[in-house]
Amino acid sequence: MIDAFASWMLQFGALSWLGTTPATILAMSLVAVAIFIFVALNALVLVYVERKVSAFMQVRLGPMRVGPMGTLQTVADALKLLLKEDIIPRFADPILFRVGPWIILLASFVAFAAVPFSPGWVPADMSIGLFYVVSISSVVVIGIVMSGWASNNKWSLYGAMRSAAQIVSYEIPVGLSLLAAVAVVGTLNLQEIIAAQAGVGNLFHWIPIPFPNWYIFHSPFLFLAGCIYLIAATAEVNRTPFDIPESESELVAGFMTEYSGIRWALFFLSEYANAAVVALLTAIVFLGGWQSPFADLAGARFGMISLTVLALIWTIFVKYKVKRLSIYPIGTILALTVIAWLFPAFAIWLATPGLVWIAIKGGVVIFLLMWFRWTFPRLRVDQLMYLSWKVLLPIALINLAGVAVWMWLTGAISLVG
Amino acid sequence: MGYFKNIGDSITTLITGMKVTMGYFVRAKEHVTLQYPDEKWPNPERNIGVGELDTYNVIRSKLHVDIDDCIGCKKCERACPVNCITIDTLKTDKGEDIGTTKLGTQKRLLVTRFTIDMTECMYCDLCTFPCPEECIYMTPDYRFERGDNKEVQVTNVERWRDRNNLIYEYSTVPKTEVDRRMQIIADAEAVKAAALEKARVAAEASAAATPKPAENREITPGSGEEQAHE
Numbered sequence: 078m079i080d081a082f083a084s085w086m087l088q089f090g091a092l093s094w095l096g097t098t099p100a101t102i103l104a105m106s107l108v109a110v111a112i113f114i115f116v117a118l119n120a121l122v123l124v125y126v127e128r129k130v131s132a133f134m135q136v137r138l139g140p141m142r143v144g145p146m147g148t149l150q151t152v153a154d155a156l157k158l159l160l161k162e163d164i165i166p167r168f169a170d171p172i173l174f175r176v177g178p179w180i181i182l183l184a185s186f187v188a189f190a191a192v193p194f195s196p197g198w199v200p201a202d203m204s205i206g207l208f209y210v211v212s213i214s215s216v217v218v219i220g221i222v223m224s225g226w227a228s229n230n231k232w233s234l235y236g237a238m239r240s241a242a243q244i245v246s247y248e249i250p251v252g253l254s255l256l257a258a259v260a261v262v263g264t265l266n267l268q269e270i271i272a273a274q275a276g277v278g279n280l281f282h283w284i285p286i287p288f289p290n291w292y293i294f295h296s297p298f299l300f301l302a303g304c305i306y307l308i309a310a311t312a313e314v315n316r317t318p319f320d321i322p323e324s325e326s327e328l329v330a331g332f333m334t335e336y337s338g339i340r341w342a343l344f345f346l347s348e349y350a351n352a353a354v355v356a357l358l359t360a361i362v363f364l365g366g367w368q369s370p371f372a373d374l375a376g377a378r379f380g381m382i383s384l385t386v387l388a389l390i391w392t393i394f395v396k397y398k399v400k401r402l403s404i405y406p407i408g409t410i411l412a413l414t415v416i417a418w419l420f421p422a423f424a425i426w427l428a429t430p431g432l433v434w435i436a437i438k439g440g441v442v443i444f445l446l447m448w449f450r451w452t453f454p455r456l457r458v459d460q461l462m463y464l465s466w467k468v469l470l471p472i473a474l475i476n477l478a479g480v481a482v483w484m485w486l487t488g489a490i491s492l493v494g
Numbered sequence: 495m496g497y498f499k500n501i502g503d504s505i506t507t508l509i510t511g512m513k514v515t516m517g518y519f520v521r522a523k524e525h526v527t528l529q530y531p532d533e534k535w536p537n538p539e540r541n542i543g544v545g546e547l548d549t550y551n552v553i554r555s556k557l558h559v560d561i562d563d564c565i566g567c568k569k570c571e572r573a574c575p576v577n578c579i580t581i582d583t584l585k586t587d588k589g590e591d592i593g594t595t596k597l598g599t600q601k602r603l604l605v606t607r608f609t610i611d612m613t614e615c616m617y618c619d620l621c622t623f624p625c626p627e628e629c630i631y632m633t634p635d636y637r638f639e640r641g642d643n644k645e646v647q648v649t650n651v652e653r654w655r656d657r658n659n660l661i662y663e664y665s666t667v668p669k670t671e672v673d674r675r676m677q678i679i680a681d682a683e684a685v686k687a688a689a690l691e692k693a694r695v696a697a698e699a700s701a702a703a704t705p706k707p708a709e710n711r712e713i714t715p716g717s718g719e720e721q722a723h724e
Binding site: 130132133134135136137138141448449451452453468 | 501508511512514515516518519522525526527529
């Protein structure tokens with residue numbers, strides 16, 4: 078993408094005096110700025126959405142005062158944070174205290190470099206993209222320990238230590254669950270992983286099933302791998318119910334207790350950037366990335382008709398069970414049937430850019446993370462370690478073996494040849 | 495097998511919890527409480543009493559008087575078990591028209607003071623029934639706040655214990671008018687007293703001029719009264 082962008086810039090007369098290398102550097106900078114703007118806006122929007130989601134789940138209305146439905150609340154908060162006094166405790170380590178937040182932000186920011194947003198739209202299309210994202214995300218722990226130690230505060234240090242233990246532990250289930258998907262596709266390149274998930278799903282490479290060919294529907298093992306990845310990734314980005322590094326009720330705010338103003342805003346940016354990375358990676362590896370569901374016209378029509386049949390079965394089931402006809406399944410059937418036979422509607426479906434599809438999928442995963450956050454209570458430290466080492470790790474290992482057996486059964490790999 | 499049962503229990507309980515929160519999420523608007531400063535319970539008709547949930551807003555919260563309709567009969571003052579109503583009235587001049595009530599009764603008395611002490615009031619509603627003009631009643635106005643803190647000349651601590659803030663004055667007769675009428679009455683009484691004094695002095699003088707026997711005075715005990723009537 079960078080090279081294409083650079084050569085595109087060189088086409089223009091006003092920019093043709095640039096050499097190839099300066100043009101590439103300029104393209105890199107522009108892409109980096111674009112991603113930074115994305116990260117900032119992402120945090121701005123997600124803070125609002127999170128407050129609204131949490132409010133609705135707790136039977137409140139959330140922010141309602143600033144702007145229509147409180148939409149400008151986050152802007153007001155951001156302005157307040159920018160204008161606040163930058164307080165550094167007297168006995169804090171002056172250098173590490175300042176550097177810590179930037180390392181955290183940088184680690185979550187740089188992870189976007191390998192994320193494919195659309196066909197051809199990936200800042201750095203590297204052959205080890207998945208490995209890069211997973212490994213660069215764990216650099217965050219250095220920043221967390223750094224800010225926790227530099228704060229010279231026992232709560233901060235506790236938070237940092239917990240965070241280190243947690244992130245190091247949950248790296249392993251994350252890696253193993255992603256490895257299951259990698260074992261199926263046979264590459265670490267994220268674009269190739271997405272491309273392999275096109276079309277209609279199938280069972281044993283033979284029976285078409287009315288699901289998209291996403292890895293979450295590939296086999297029971299990959300479904301399990303997706304669940305494990307979501308749980309472990311939630312823990313890796315320190316979100317509730319795994320937020321013991323910053324648990325408000327015990328450690329005030331953990332490693333960010335002593336931070337205020339703009340530095341604290343950096344923590345917030347990185348928190349939501351991390352959530353976005355996790356959501357995008359889930360969407361890419363398990364939900365088909367920027368692929369539209371069913372990918373082509375025949376597939377989409379097949380999928381829609383199958384879903385219509387499923388909705389019909391559901392209607393009959395509901396009627397049998399609650400002894401009255403529910404209106405929602407009928408509505409669903411009507412809508413799906415109409416959509417399935419209306420060609421222009423499908424044209425819109427297929428013409429929707431990949432950016433929109435990956436945004437929808439990522440948004441669904443982020444909503445899931447918020448749903449977790451506002452439903453589940455926080456785990457204790459020992460429970461956290463138990464979950465990682467005694468539950469997720471063995472299941473992920475067995476799951477990996479299961480994927481191998483599945484691949485052998487479906488003929489994708491052979492033990493003989 | 496406690497291990498697998500543990501995992502299974504975790505998953506089922508987590509799903510149960512997620513169902514609960516999703517149930518609230520999809521229809522949060524139905525469960526949200528009243529957004530108080532923006533929305534209020536609708537003001538009810540003149541309907542007194544705490545009813546079921548649908549008439550929750552019909553509450554007795556503040557006693558109110560339509561002072562323009564008050565004829566100063568003091569029936570409410572007498573009905574009040576805790577003496578929280580205080581009424582002072584003044585007679586009007588003969589032929590003076592101070593208006594009629596909404597029920598058409600000619601008002602005869604000027605209500606110069608009508609105070610209700612809401613710290614004493616026990617919301618029994620007994621005062622509203624004797625009222626012949628239906629001008630005293632309970633309102634659902636539960637907000638006892640004052641518009642401006644500066645109005646109340648007390649400290650923050652004292653404000654909470656200063657019961658005078660909850661004594662409501664309903665009379666609209668200005669103090670100058672009351673003073674004027676009181677002055678007229680006082681003047682009339684002074685004139686009357688002067689006349690009486692003059693008559694008494696004259697009587698004493700005449701009595702001294704023509705002394706009567708003491709036994710005669712005892713036979714006519716009503717003579718003193720006759721003098722006063724004159």
